[in-house]
Amino acid sequence: MTFAWPADAHAYIGPGAGMAFATAAFTLLISTIVVLFGLLAYPVRLLWRLIRRRRPPRPPRVRRAVVIGLDGLDPGLVRRYMDRGLLPNLQALAKRGCFHDLGTTNPPMSPVAWSSFATGVLPGKHGIFDF
Numbered sequence: 001m002t003f004a005w006p007a008d009a010h011a012y013i014g015p016g017a018g019m020a021f022a023t024a025a026f027t028l029l030i031s032t033i034v035v036l037f038g039l040l041a042y043p044v045r046l047l048w049r050l051i052r053r054r055r056p057p058r059p060p061r062v063r064r065a066v067v068i069g070l071d072g073l074d075p076g077l078v079r080r081y082m083d084r085g086l087l088p089n090l091q092a093l094a095k096r097g098c099f100h101d102l103g104t105t106n107p108p109m110s111p112v113a114w115s116s117f118a119t120g121v122l123p124g125k126h127g128i129f130d131f
Contacts, residue, residue: 066097071114112128115128
């Protein structure tokens with residue numbers, strides 16, 4: 001008859017399981033409150049936007065901009081090669097637009113410089129100082 005009716009099982013459930021359940025329930029509760037607040041605030045935001053109704057922005061003076069950044073390339077070398085005619089495509093782009101040196105960051109490392117270029121802030125603001 002032991003196959004038909006299993007014996008009692010004794011197990012220990014530690015506090016980790018309770019904490020996992022509590023944090024999951026808390027996260028679900030907070031996210032539900034945030035969603036409900038967002039849904040209730042939408043008509044107020046829409047009304048505020050209609051009241052403030054600004055003029056549309058003016059069209060930009062420059063229609064397109066392309067920034068070509070070559071990591072670790074010396075701009076003096078590029079100028080020299082463009083003068084010799086070895087970089088005809090870059091030379092044509094420079095004639096149609098502009099060609100300028102960009103300053104770098106401190107420390108002058110790729111991840112720091114590219115992060116500053118992408119965000120428009122100094123390394124102290126974006127917090128990337130190394131690879």
